Amino acid sequence: MKSLLIKRVFPYKKILINTIFGRCNDIDVFLEKEIYTDLMSSQPQFGTSDFAPSEFKRSRLAENFKQYRSISPHTSVEKRYIVPALKGAVRETEGLIVCQFVPNFPRHVTNNSDEVTMQDDIFPAAEKILSDIENVVKKNPSLKSFEIIPAEDNENKSPVFHQEDCLGLASWCVQPLYCYAYRRLFELRQNKHRREEPSTIARWLLGALLLNPNVTTFWNMRRELVRSHKLEASEEFFFSRLVLYHKPKCFEAFAYRRWLLSYILNSKDGHYDPESVESPLCRELDIATTCADRYASNYHAWSHRRHVITLRESRGFAYPTLETEWKNSLAWCQRHVSDYSGLSYRQFLLNKYMFELKELPRESFIKCPDVGEQWKEELFAYIKSNISDTGDMHQLQRLYDWMNAEFRAITSSRRRQRQTTYFRALSYWLEECRANDSAICTYNDHEALWCHRRFLAYLLLRFMASNHSYHEDEYADGRSVDESAERKNVQKSLTNDVTVCHDFLVQAFRARTNKIADLATKRDQHEKMLVERFFKFLQSIGLDEKNTYTLVEKV
Amino acid sequence: MLQTRCDSRRKPVMLASNAFFIVKREMSFVCCVPLTGKCVGNAGTGFLRKLSLRGCQSIGDNSMRTLAESCANIEELNLSQCKKISDATCAALSRYCSKLQRLNLDSCPEITDISLKDLSDGCPLLTHINLSWCELLTDNGVEALARGCPELRSFLCRGCRQLTDRAVKCLARYCPNLEAINLHECRKITDDAVRELSEQCPRLHYVCLSNCPNLTDASLVTLAQHCPLLSVLECVACTHFTDAGFQALAKNCRLLEKMDLEECLLITDATLIHLAMGCPRLEKLSLSHCELITDEGIRQLALSPCAAEHLAVLELDNCPLITDASLDHLLQACHNLERIELYDCQLITRAGIRRLRTHLPNIKVHAYFAPVTPPPSAGASRQRYCRCCRLNDARKGISRCFRIGTGKVKGS
Numbered sequence: 014m015k016s017l018l019i020k021r022v023f024p025y026k027k028i029l030i031n032t033i034f035g036r037c038n039d040i041d042v043f044l045e046k047e048i049y050t051d052l053m054s055s056q057p058q059f060g061t062s063d064f065a066p067s068e069f070k071r072s073r074l075a076e077n078f079k080q081y082r083s084i085s086p087h088t089s090v091e092k093r094y095i096v097p098a099l100k101g102a103v104r105e106t107e108g109l110i111v112c113q114f115v116p117n118f119p120r121h122v123t124n125n126s127d128e129v130t131m132q133d134d135i136f137p138a139a140e141k142i143l144s145d146i147e148n149v150v151k152k153n154p155s156l157k158s159f160e161i162i163p164a165e166d167n168e169n170k171s172p173v174f175h176q177e178d179c180l181g182l183a184s185w186c187v188q189p190l191y192c193y194a195y196r197r198l199f200e201l202r203q204n205k206h207r208r209e210e211p212s213t214i215a216r217w218l219l220g221a222l223l224l225n226p227n228v229t230t231f232w233n234m235r236r237e238l239v240r241s242h243k244l245e246a247s248e249e250f251f252f253s254r255l256v257l258y259h260k261p262k263c264f265e266a267f268a269y270r271r272w273l274l275s276y277i278l279n280s281k282d283g284h285y286d287p288e289s290v291e292s293p294l295c296r297e298l299d300i301a302t303t304c305a306d307r308y309a310s311n312y313h314a315w316s317h318r319r320h321v322i323t324l325r326e327s328r329g330f331a332y333p334t335l336e337t338e339w340k341n342s343l344a345w346c347q348r349h350v351s352d353y354s355g356l357s358y359r360q361f362l363l364n365k366y367m368f369e370l371k372e373l374p375r376e377s378f379i380k381c382p383d384v385g386e387q388w389k390e391e392l393f394a395y396i397k398s399n400i401s402d403t404g405d406m407h408q409l410q411r412l413y414d415w416m417n418a419e420f421r422a423i424t425s426s427r428r429r430q431r432q433t434t435y436f437r438a439l440s441y442w443l444e445e446c447r448a449n450d451s452a453i454c455t456y457n458d459h460e461a462l463w464c465h466r467r468f469l470a471y472l473l474l475r476f477m478a479s480n481h482s483y484h485e486d487e488y489a490d491g492r493s494v495d496e497s498a499e500r501k502n503v504q505k506s507l508t509n510d511v512t513v514c515h516d517f518l519v520q521a522f523r524a525r526t527n528k529i530a531d532l533a534t535k536r537d538q539h540e541k542m543l544v545e546r547f548f549k550f551l552q553s554i555g556l557d558e559k560n561t562y563t564l565v566e567k568v
Numbered sequence: 569m570l571q572t573r574c575d576s577r578r579k580p581v582m583l584a585s586n587a588f589f590i591v592k593r594e595m596s597f598v599c600c601v602p603l604t605g606k607c608v609g610n611a612g613t614g615f616l617r618k619l620s621l622r623g624c625q626s627i628g629d630n631s632m633r634t635l636a637e638s639c640a641n642i643e644e645l646n647l648s649q650c651k652k653i654s655d656a657t658c659a660a661l662s663r664y665c666s667k668l669q670r671l672n673l674d675s676c677p678e679i680t681d682i683s684l685k686d687l688s689d690g691c692p693l694l695t696h697i698n699l700s701w702c703e704l705l706t707d708n709g710v711e712a713l714a715r716g717c718p719e720l721r722s723f724l725c726r727g728c729r730q731l732t733d734r735a736v737k738c739l740a741r742y743c744p745n746l747e748a749i750n751l752h753e754c755r756k757i758t759d760d761a762v763r764e765l766s767e768q769c770p771r772l773h774y775v776c777l778s779n780c781p782n783l784t785d786a787s788l789v790t791l792a793q794h795c796p797l798l799s800v801l802e803c804v805a806c807t808h809f810t811d812a813g814f815q816a817l818a819k820n821c822r823l824l825e826k827m828d829l830e831e832c833l834l835i836t837d838a839t840l841i842h843l844a845m846g847c848p849r850l851e852k853l854s855l856s857h858c859e860l861i862t863d864e865g866i867r868q869l870a871l872s873p874c875a876a877e878h879l880a881v882l883e884l885d886n887c888p889l890i891t892d893a894s895l896d897h898l899l900q901a902c903h904n905l906e907r908i909e910l911y912d913c914q915l916i917t918r919a920g921i922r923r924l925r926t927h928l929p930n931i932k933v934h935a936y937f938a939p940v941t942p943p944p945s946a947g948a949s950r951q952r953y954c955r956c957c958r959l960n961d962a963r964k965g966i967s968r969c970f971r972i973g974t975g976k977v978k979g980s
Contacts, residue, residue, distance in 0.1 A: 137934045141911055169916050169936050185938050242625070 139193035142186055143220045145173040149180055150219065154251050156180055159223060159259045161187060180255070187224055194221035198231060211243035219252065226256045226263040236272060246277050250293075254300055261304035267317045270297065274321075278328060292332050297321045302345065305355065315358040322365075338362065339441075343448060350452055353461040360468050363445055367438040367476060388436040392518075395443055399521035399528075409517055435480060439518075442476065445469060446522070453529050458540040466526070467550050473522060474556060477515045519556065526551075614639065620646035622672075629656035636660040643667055648674035648698070658683035662690025670696040674724075677702065681709030688716020695719050700726035700750070710735035714742040721745050726752040726776075736761035740768035748774035752802075755780060762787035766794040773797045778804035778828070788813030792820040799849075802828040811838040818846030825849050830856040830883070837865030844872030854883035856909070861887045866894035870901040880904050885911035885934075892920030899927040910935040 150156060157178050164172070164183035172183035182190075194217045201209055201217075215238055222231050238244045250273060256266045274293060298321060304314035322338065324330075339362060346355040393413050400406060446469050453462050530548070534541045616639045621627060627650050636642075636657075642665050647653060653676055661668060668691040673679055679702040687694065694717040699705060705728045714720065720743040725731060731754045739746060740761075746769040751757055757780045766772065772795045777783055783806050791798060798821040803809060809832045817824075818839075824847040829835060835858055843850060853869075855861055861884070869875055879902050884890055890913045898905060905928055910916050913935070921933050 136939045137932060138911070138936050141934065142936070168914050169910060169912065170914055171912055171936060186936075189939050 136189045136193050138186075139190055139220075140216075142172060142190055143194065143216045145171060146180070146182070146223070147216050147219055149173060149175045150252065150255070151248075153178065154248070156251070156255060157258060159255045161259075182223075190220055191224045194218075194224075198234065202230065202234070211238055211241075214238065215244055222252075222256055223259065226260050226266050229265050232265050232269045235269070239273070239276065246273055246280075249273055250296070257300060257304050258307070261307040262311050262313055264313050267313050270300070271317070271320055274324065278324075289332065292330050294321050294325050294330055295333050298333055298338070298341075302341070305345065305349075305352075309349070309352055310354045312354045312357070315354050318358060319361055322362075335362075335366070339366070343444075347448065347452065350456045351459045351461050353464060356461055356465040356468075359445065360465070360472075363441055363472060366441045367472065368479065388433075388440040392436065392439055392443060395447070396517045396521040399524040400517070408513075412513055412517070438476065442469065442472060446525075450525060450529060454532060458533075458537045458543070460543055463543045463547050467547060470522070470551055470556050471554055473519065474554060477519075480515075523556075614641055616642055618642070618644040621650055622646050623649045625649065625651055628652045629654055629660075632657040633660040636664040640664055641667055644670040646672040647676060648672045650676060651678075654678035655680055655682040655686070659686045662686040666690055667693060669693050672696075672698040673702060674698050674700045675702075677704070680704045681706055681712070684709035684713040685716075688712045688714075692717055693719060696722040698722075698724040699728060700724055700752075701728075703727060703729060706730045707732055707735040707738070711738040714738040718742055719745060722748040722774075724748070724750040725754065726750055728754055729756075732756040733758055733761035733764075737764045740765045744768055745771060747771050750774075750776040751780060752776050753779045756782070758782045759784055759786040759790075763790040766790045770794055771797060773823075774800045776800075776802040777806060778802050779806075781805065781807060784808040785810055785813030785816075789816045792816040796820055797823060799823045800826045802826075803832060804828055805831040807831065807833050810834045811836055811842070814839040815842045818842035822846060823849055825878075826852040828852075828854040829858060830854050832858060834860070836860045837862055837868065840865035841868045844869045844874065848873045849878055850874040851878045852881040853879065854881075855887060856883050857886045859886070859888055862889045863891055863893040863897070866890065867897045870897040875901045876903060878904065880906045882907075883909040884913060885909045887913055888915070891915040892917055892923075895920045895924045899924045903928070905931055907932040907934065912936065 153175070155178050159180045159182070161184050162174060162181040164185055166185075172186040174181035174183070197217050198214075198221060201214065214234065218231050218235050218238075221228065222235070226232075235244065235249070239246055239249060250270070253266050253270050253273070257263060257270075260266070274297065277293065298318060301314045301318040301321070304317075305311045308314070322335075325333065342355065342359055342362060346352075346359060349355055393409070396409060397406070400409065449462060449466055449469060452459075453466070456462070526547075530544045533544050619635075619639070619642060629652070632647075632653055633656065637660070645661070645665075645668060647657070655678070658673075658679065659682075661671070663686075671687070671691075671694060673683075679699070681704075684699075684705065687697075694713075697713070697717075697720065702725075705725070707730075710725075710731060711734065715738070720739070723739060723743070723746060731751075733756070736751065736757060737760075739749070741764075746765075749765065749769075749772065757777070759782075762777070762783060763786065767790065772791075775791065775795075775798060777787065783803075785808070788809060791801075793816075798817075801817070801821075801824060809829075811834075814829075814835060815838070819842070824843075827843070827847075827850065829839075835855075837860075840855075840861065843853070850872075851874075866884075869879075875898075882898070882902075882905065884894070890910075892915070895916070898908070908924075908931060910921070911934060916935060918937055921935060921937065924931060924933060
């Protein structure tokens with residue numbers, strides 16, 4: 014008597030079974046109950062294959078392995094009946110062939126016949142380990158790190174380590190534990206009719222996601238549990254923080270946090286005080302910083318940060334303030350010189366502060382009355398320190414004095430604000446530019462810094478283009494007719510002043526660039542190439558030497 | 569007997585139709601969160617005898633009032649984890665459902681003493697009540713209940729931390745038929761209460777005293793003297809219990825079947841010897857965290873009559889002195905052993921477990937050992953195809969097949 018037991022078939026493998034039935038004419042085929050019902054329910058599919066329905070009748074239903082054994086204790090099957098495609102999934106125990114169809118994930122297979130008969134019990138400690146982990150996570154909400162600890166030999170000792178807010182898992186149990194949780198979860202997902210306690214599901218998810226957080230399905234299952242109030246949203250923040258500590262570049266975890274954020278902000282009972290210092294957004298920024306620290310070029314972390322800042326505006330949160338954000342990100346960039354991910358975030362902030370936030374004053378200076386002047390002085394100081402030509406120097410001094418006088422003479426608060434806004438925007442650019450200058454001078458050969466400088470050059474051009482005509486708007490509205498003739502002269506001179514000021518700025522930038530370029534070319538061969546590329550870029554956007562001079566001459 | 573199991577994914581509207589329910593005498597809606605008051609109100613009929621609404625968290629007092637009005641004949645009601653219901657529900661039940669016999673209010677945190685007073689007034693036939701984790705309850709409520717419901721046979725109040733000796737003494741005085749009592753986590757209970765209980769309620773067969781740290785051997789002795797029918801005893805973390813108490817218990821309570829002695833830190837092999845001699849029916853024994861237990865104790869247990877016939881579950885996790893020798897004693901005697909827990913017994917080896925498995929093939933051994941993994945493939949080269957299967961050399965071929973991931977092969 015020859016027989017074949019087929020276990021655990023997934024729908025897309027039906028065609029393989031057809032093939033077996035087609036070829037194995039003299040074998041009794043036994044199917045597990047689930048498969049049997051599954052096959053019977055999809056008869057039409059079989060009609061199209063080479064498998065005859067009459068063959069199918071011979072296949073019997075094996076309730077389980079034990080029953081099967083009692084039917085035919087001594088059976089054997091010759092290998093040639095096994096379709097080549099199945100070989101890998103086939104094994105022999107006590108003279109009978111077991112075919113096992115698996116999804117793409119490699120299933121744990123053993124040689125031990127005792128364990129083969131108990132498929133579900135292959136790793137009984139899994140549940141225990143999972144609940145150990147769950148206990149630690151639940152008991153200690155300030156848990157901040159999760160690590161896999163290398164350990165090959167196990168001595169019947171718990172693989173879960175817990176010490177001072179740190180959770181560790183011995184490496185030997187990672188593979189079987191993950192396989193266990195994965196299999197359980199997908200079994201659950203595939204036959205939805207089977208009921209499982211939500212707490213059990215949550216435990217499996219905890220194990221699976223800690224070890225491999227890149228499975229969106231699992232995160233979605235967690236979302237479902239949160240939405241049906243089986244899991245606390247606030248605890249989910251802790252959990253995903255733990256995951257992000259272990260895998261700081263996990264996009265799914267970030268996405269989950271974003272979803273949680275909008276979930277708690279939209280929920281009816283969660284009222285968040287937008288003025289409160291302890292806003293959930295601050296926590297997000299902390300996490301993003303940690304993740305960016307733990308994994309270089311972690312763009313996921315920075316885009317999470319962008320999302321949070323955008324959310325802050327749309328929801329009207331007072332904290333985190335833009336000023337602290339500006340400072341913190343600068344500090345981060347100074348610690349990670351070569352990491353362009355942080356610089357790209359700075360570019361996002363610069364764009365926002367220079368072009369989008371015309372009305373908002375810089376929060377920390379809001380009480381200081383002459384803040385506009387302070388920015389202006391900084392600006393002129395920068396220009397002055399980078400311009401060598403004495404004639405220009407003279408002209409600059411005149412411009413500066415005149416502008417000061419003009420500034421003091423301004424009575425209209427609106428115009429004053431306009432001017433303040435203008436200098437505020439430039440002050441951000443200036444600060445960034447200075448930071449970039451000093452970073453390039455200090456550190457050899459970092460392409461990220463030169464790329465960032467390109468952005469600064471480009472931004473300067475864009476800013477100049479957008480501010481050419483702002484004084485004109487100023488005068489155009491709400492002025493009486495008789496004054497206008499006189500004003501027009503003033504306006505013309507003012508427009509000229511702005512242009513001259515811009516030219517000086519460009520000139521200063523060029524001079525500064527030349528200076529550090531000289532330094533860089535001398536110290537490093539590779540950096541020389543970077544510098545050349547940078548100049549090529551300047552030329553392409555029209556900010557090279559020649560253009561600048563024409564601008565100045567025009568004046 | 570018909571029973572409806574409701575699936576939360578189905579629309580509640582379906583459930584609301586009277587026609588659907590009218591013939592049913594028993595219904596159960598487990599964890600139907602979307603199930604709301606309207607449906608439950610409609611569901612009620614005079615025919616309904618048993619109803620389970622476990623975990624239906626959307627159900628509130630109003631719907632329960634409607635239900636109570638329409639189901640005057642209800643005898644068994646399960647409201648565990650219906651977190652919204654409060655005293656108003658119990659008031660309605662006491663007013664309309666005088667035939668109520670079994671009530672489960674497990675994890676309804678808003679229930680207070682007022683509920684118990686109402687129930688004692690209106691439902692004198694109550695025999696089973698579960699008040700676990702209703703943490704607002706105090707002695708006054710329990711006293712009222714005990715006075716009003718003399719038929720009480722089962723009283724479960726896990727986690728009612730405010731209860732003291734007075735509550736237990738009242739129960740003992742007014743409810744002599746008490747058979748099952750659970751005082752898990754009632755941390756104020758002392759020996760006095762247990763003495764009174766065991767003297768007044770000789771029919772007790774289920775007693776749970778877990779996490780009552782004030783109890784001492786005196787409790788065990790009085791239980792032993794007065795409750796010969798005791799079959800289940802749970803005393804997790806009763807750290808003052810010693811061998812002497814269990815000696816007395818084993819001498820008199822010969823019907824003991826399940827004992828949970830987890831974290832009774834003082835007990836030694838002597839307890840096991842007494843249990844082995846005195847309790848021939850022992851089925852399940854938990855000795856987790858009993859750190860003084862050694863192989864000798866297990867040997868005595870294995871020699872006992874209970875071991876050969878009944879012992880099915882043995883929990884030995886975190887017993888650091890246990891070695892493979894224990895397993896060898898067990899595998900010779902305990903033929904019915906189904907499950908053994910060995911987590912964190914660090915002297916246990918793989919070899920010992922393997923021997924146990926070969927003797928008792930159906931046993932579930934729970935230990936931290938990783939499942940046996942196939943050895944890493946010897947050759948450095950990784951073949952993509954399974955060329956090794958030869959018909960005459962099946963075993964070898966198959967063992968190699970394992971190593972090649974199924975994922976790689978299926979595409980070929």
